[in-house]
Amino acid sequence: MFTEQDIYLYKQGRHFRLYKHLGAQVVMHGGVRGTYFGVWAPNAEQVSVIGDFNYWDNTTHQLNVRGDGSGIWEGFVPEAMPGHKYKYHIRSRFQGYSVDKGDPFGFYWETAPSTASIIWQMDYQWGDEEWMQNRREKNRQDKPLSIYEMHLGSWMRDPDNPERLLSYRELADRLPGYLVDMGFTHVEFMPVAEHPFYGSWGYQILGFFAPTSRYGTPQDFMYLIDVLHQHGIGVILDWVPSHFPTDEVGLGFFDGTHLYEHMDSRKGFHPEWKSYIFNYGRNEVVSFLISNALFWLDYYHIDGLRLDAVASMLYLDYAREDGDWEPNEFGGNENLDAISFLKHLNSEVYRSYPDVQTFAEESTSWPMVSRPTYVGGLGFGYKWNMGWMNDTLSYMSREPVFRKYHHNQMTFSIWYAFTENFVLPLSHDEVVHLKGSLVTKMPGDDWQKLANLRLLLGYMYAHPGKKLLFMGAEMAQWTEWNHDKSLDWHLLQYDRHRQVQDWLREVNNLYRNRPQLYELDFEPGGFSWIDCTDSDNSVLSFIRRDKEKKPLIMAANFTPVPRHDYILGVPGPGPYREILNSDDARFGGSHLVNPDVYHAQEIQAHGYSHRLSLTLPPLGILFMEQS
Template sequence: MKIKNAVVAHSLLSEHDIYLFREGSHTRLYDRFGAHATEKAGKAGFQFSVWAPNAEKVAVVGDFNDFQADSHLLHRRGDHSGIWEGFIAGPTLGDSYKFQITSRMGTQEKADPFARQSEEPPRSASRLCTLDYSWSDDEWMAKRRAINALDAPLSIYEVHLGSWRRIPEDGNRSLSYREMAHQLAAYVTEMGFTHVELMPVMEHPFYGSWGYQTTGYFAPTARYGTPEDFMFLIDTLHQAGIGVILDWVPSHFPADGHGLANFDGTCLYEHEDPRQGFHPDWKSSIFNLGRNEVRGFLMSSALFWLDKYHVDGLRVDAVASMLYLDYGRADGEWIPNEHGGRENLESMSFLRSLNEAVYRDHPDVQTMAEESTAWPMVSRPTYMGGLGFGMKWNMGWMNDTLKYFQQQPLFRKYQHDKLTFTIWYAFTENFVLPLSHDEVVHGKGSLIGKMPGDEWQQFANLRLLYGLMWAHPGKKLLFMGGELGQRREWQHDESLEWHVLQYPSHHGVQSWVKDLNRVYRQEKALHERDFSGDGFAWIDAQNWEESVISFLRYGKHRDDTVLVVCNFTPVPRHDYVVGAPRGGQWQEVLNSDATLYGGSGMGNLGQAEALPQAAHGHGHSLSLTVPPLSVMVFKPVPENRASS
């Protein structure tokens, strides 16, 4: 039955809201737009609001009116804001709905840009919900500022929810949010990671995009459950003492018909000119960040996940593609900025405003930029001229280090600078060292598959890679499966190769990552000064002939010191002399060649004594047995303990 004029003129938007919306500074638009349960004249229903300035009429169609055209027409506000709104009695929680938008280009049905829940793909309608969840993470929220601080240990386990674990007995389906909650919390706790980073959970139509082609900027994907189920997952992780970082994609969006593209019959959210509005690499649309209403939409999305879902950080995807107007484009395919340059001034302004809003309202979280170029001051405050991110992924370290490790050990001495150069810029940003999903897809193979040599050498190399990463200045990120040493390249429609843990070499890698995390968290020298040159000093960076490096890491107090020695060849080094900043006993706290990890068992019987024999500019030195393809970490034994 068609119901005409069943929409009551009503608004959640005040004049001040409209002012901030037009200004681009409204960071809580999700409280005003979309669908909100409310009551009018004693009748329960929902208030609907949508921005469609170029529409001729807008209706809400859904389960409550059998998706009949024009059943519930919204009212256009008279303030030239382009907002359509109204109250509809009758819809109930769980109902599906869309906005039916008529313009000069015809009529189309669009999902709600501010929907908090979506139908499970391939269905594409929005669903009415209230986010009714009772949190139990007060203890975590009270202490997370210290946990997320720049001087705290940050070891991130990157997870793709659909392929971490699957249930082969049930059609090889993915775990739901609730099924995953306790399993993931228990595993991450056992492994010693401090945080998980979830690849984009925002609703996306194509599963194979891994979430990076987002359509629902306020809705967790329905593939694994409801919004409340996703809250349960985060809550469970928090109660286990584990932080949650979400991947977030403000750089581009897909052209699916139900999404943001040509939303009101015009390029509303995207640029109209394809030289600005079409992404050639990903065949997607680019947000028009010169439009204030679009800036507010994206900033509200970022704040939404922090406000409503208690997340502890946002990793912002593809920042480089936002910063450069010529990203992925040939000459003539891009439009210079007003000064004739290739820098995207609108994106720079947006990112600064975003970070200012995040840290203003949530000073106990972090934002992280995936920025793959040498753009300066990405993780420096905006008042210093920076972009305002808390941290930045160190893609240079990742590329150089993996290129080095892919060399046969015999030829590594000719690539020695790839190991040592990273320190030259290690403190120019607050870096995260990433071994992410990007390194194990699209034919790149697994991490273990990149390692040269026979099977023993491959596993020794992988342990050495992880040991170097955990000892190197910078926070840590490892993609799931890397801790297993699985040989298969990551497949998004398959579970990780958990069965390989029955083999000693794979189990040894997992044990090694556990112990790396344990020592990394225990030893302040390995995390307190990750972003300061005062926290690092070379002992010997010049031994390219033997492919051995040694260095010191310092905490805020000089008593917190560790000494690291890495051997990148399969040749053991006996009586190898390393300078030491103090005499006495040094405990061998980590040795990747221990038999526990699948190594040969060479070492120094747990400790070595620094004698008053000068070396490498220090007054004392250690004479060590350095195992093949290994990393060792030593720390000084306190004098009272050494004498007992």
Template sequence: MFNEGSHVRLYDKLGSHPATVGGREGYHFAVWAPNADHVSVVGDFNGWRPGKNPLERFEHSGVWGGFIPGVKSGTCYKYHIASPHNGYKVDKCDPFAFTCEIAPKSAAVTWDLSYEWRDADWMKSRGPKIAHDAPVSIYEMHLGSWMRSPEPPYHSLSYREVAPRLADYIKRTGFTHVEFLPLTEHPFFGSWGYQVTGYFAATSRFGTPQDLMYLIDYLHQHGIGVIMDWVPSHFATDEFGLGFFDGTHLFEHAEPKQGFHPEWGSYIFNYERHEIRSFLLSSALFWLDKYHIDGLRVDAVASMLYLDYARQDGDWVRNQYGGKENIGAIDFLRRFNHEVYTHFPDVQTIAEESTAWPMVSRPTYVGGLGFGYKWDMGWMHDTLRYCQRDPLFRKFHHNELTFRQLYANAENYVLPLSHDEVVHGKGPLWDKMAGDEWQKFAGLREMLAYQWGMTGKKLMFMGGEIAQRQEWRHDASIDWHLLEHDSHRGVQRLVADLNRLYRSEPALHELDTEPGGFDWIDCNDAAGSMYSFVRKAKGHDRIVCIFNFTPVVRNNYRIGVPGPGYWREILNTDASYYGGSNVGNSGGTHAEFLSCHGQPYSVSITIPPLGAVFLKGTI
């Protein structure tokens, strides 16, 4: 099954596993190295001497294996591989290791993954909590820099130290899910986890596998889902890793134009090789199976789909039909989604895909890639570009906020304000807002309300919710001291209230991925940089969202509403509670039987400067 690409639980077979043979306890080792001449296990138990504990080849499978008595859990080891190709000899970390030494050390460590889970209630009910009609609000975070020790050397908190702090914070701010940047083992901390060497190993920087299980278990027990970034698009080139594993290009393409990623300096998997598909499929299911992960966000899908991604003409190889589509990767992604949803129908897969590739989040049986959700990168870039513009000139770029609704129902979207937008000189969200300090805070509050008001699930990278004023630094904590200031606390309060509204108001989430969930009221007031739309529930609830992207108060602004009665102001981003100037409508207003904007009724209200107002009515 492994050789034909259909084994999806290789972690039960390959790697190191405790065993008893002939009454003697030890570990059984197995590794795939089909082109090796000789494979042996070296480690603490044999003085790291090659050949002391050789493995035997299993017929024609390419797998080498054997039992070594006396090996204990927690023992460091590698595979010594000798190849006939140019006398190549190397010590490799186990591709199926469950844990490894703390970097920069690189040995695998024998480990038993036994753990007593206490999240049965969550596991029974988690499916509807991440479904398309659910309020899914995701807090994206880098575990190593979210909150660090306040005392020198300011180290990252461990999995167990983070657990109660994170659960309490997520409950207070109202997010439904946490998304961790990759927790798979990686040698360079500055890669944020995206240069992977251990596809089955939880990084040991923050503790043991059981410590990570405890963190996930703790979050589940407090009603918080866990999504993890997973990186099948490329892998690290460190010698102890997967590259040139048995003296040949085993995991990666041999042709550099196919097997080396010029933008990230990493290797690219050979998706057409059966065993590689089994390896990656097993990795995906491993995290869902052994760690109770609720969703996988797949990194850099666009780089997998296109053979010419980040390459110049002449630096890439066309497919067999002369095109630029990576057919092997496309087949793999469809198989990945099929296997995930077959074995774990109550989780979701999420694609970070930045192009116009069609049907990313549509089922494979209609020709889609099969993902549950897709990041709306276009929305993110258009929105941030618009908010960076001087309000005086926004009227000339009105379509940057209206364009998104032309394609909003093409996929099941997540609206991300992700880590990629607050690094490498791009500045924090707060500093992307135009204007003086007051306008930056008001603009940030309005942009967040715009994100939560639009169709699509929500994602925010850590620090955005407190108006972080510096770029994200992977080796330093969020600037939590900013919460000593009312303006920063106000943004945090707004995010908590947006999440509360999003969860409690069906109109804001039930039809997030359906055409019937959104209608423009007025998207043509470019001169005033005003936008208004209505969000709809499956029932009769309606919420009208109005945005003023200028620093001018709009008094007696008439806006059409879809029904009569009292329209209650359920959110105003200019409230003093959020750090605003308290321009509002005294709690709401009555609709008049006066048609406007194609609606049978209308209200005359005050819209605060750089502010958003949400009105709720029932039809």
């Protein structure tokens, strides 16, 4: 299955379609149908494939090591057919170590706690041709990007049996219509690759090339993506190249040596997550990881990859005390191998698929994360703006009477808003581990909490940057996220929760239909303050512009005190009209709205030639456009 050229590229760390060669490939060989097995185990003394087809006997089907020094063991087993379970029995050359391992390239795995790989074929008849032909337009950075982040096992469960997870196909019947109705452009799945521990949310991956069998087969997952695409929804996959679990059946200590992980525990073991860290300096590991990224784009039509925990990859001292890490060759704390890998990864993804995007969850001030590699950047399409998230949630959690003393928390983000291609994330990480849900972070009584939440969501959509919201926030769920149960869909029987959902739907629709809110997200010319200094009233007002320079005006009042006859400078005479207000009664507000068409007075204010006199609602945000 491997040519000399394949082996050369593999050893050089430049083979990015390994899943077409290694693992279990169902083929015709000498006129006989069976399965070719290939596995990398350079320090093994003996490798055999065991499974249903040989009663798990490790003496029956021994593989042969190639004579080219690649460390690849291979063999053809005519008895092995699709649906059969299998593992590799590996006997190491060192210390008499022997172990049964799952297939690093297995396309399908047993459902946990079982751990065998399953021979599988990846044929599927796609129906998303229209989406695939046009997705470059959908994924461009000057287009709207509103992402619904979700965990497949806890978004919704069987109403008649809350313990039962919905399958990929059952989700396909429910999810696409919901996303379309709510106005989202994309969905981001928390990791779906096979993981032994459900409570890891998918971040401790066992089978990097297999969607978890908890919800169905690979084709069932393809069907879910297919239906989402047919509804015009892009799919982003949370991808984890930063670490992997220590389960014996997994990648760790694969052939009796540290093959995939770094041998030095200061580089190869994560002290917080108790997991192994990939050895990014090993060419075969680089080929494995980049092949995995391209696999999801090739076989599953994924539209974007969100890389988890990028900071943990970039820094040698991440989560480590002094003395527990070793500086690089220049004396710094940067992981040079990981940096090279990330640049290489992004270059290959965009070379093969220029119509997709990559996203970095990077929580530090590392420069040029979302800048091209040819100018020294890491090459990502987007970076999560963790600074905006932390500052905004810190501010919004304060009692309004104290917010004026922390006004700069809400204005600071604009100072750096155009240094990266930012996504504004209100993600799952903010609603777990006793942090509370978004609405319970808000101060005040229930009415104020809900008003604050509508204000927060409206402000996120008004601020420069693409948008990401974790499931449950759109209905003001009181309980924080619990992966062992469904979202609290029953809350939608109550007006105040349904009204928050209505608000987000309206904001999403406004966002998608007003290019001022997305076209110039990453250019300073798309944003200007009206007034960022009114800390006494805790009011922020600003203008967003599109490529035609047409203005859209936003004003946010972060106190429960209405501001009557509030003056806003505006760039021209008008007329102006309010197009959305979070205090509208239909969203559960007090209905302090501005129903009239306003002709601005030709009196200078805030550096602009004209001004408006408006009512700013309590704990509310309004959007106005120049007619």
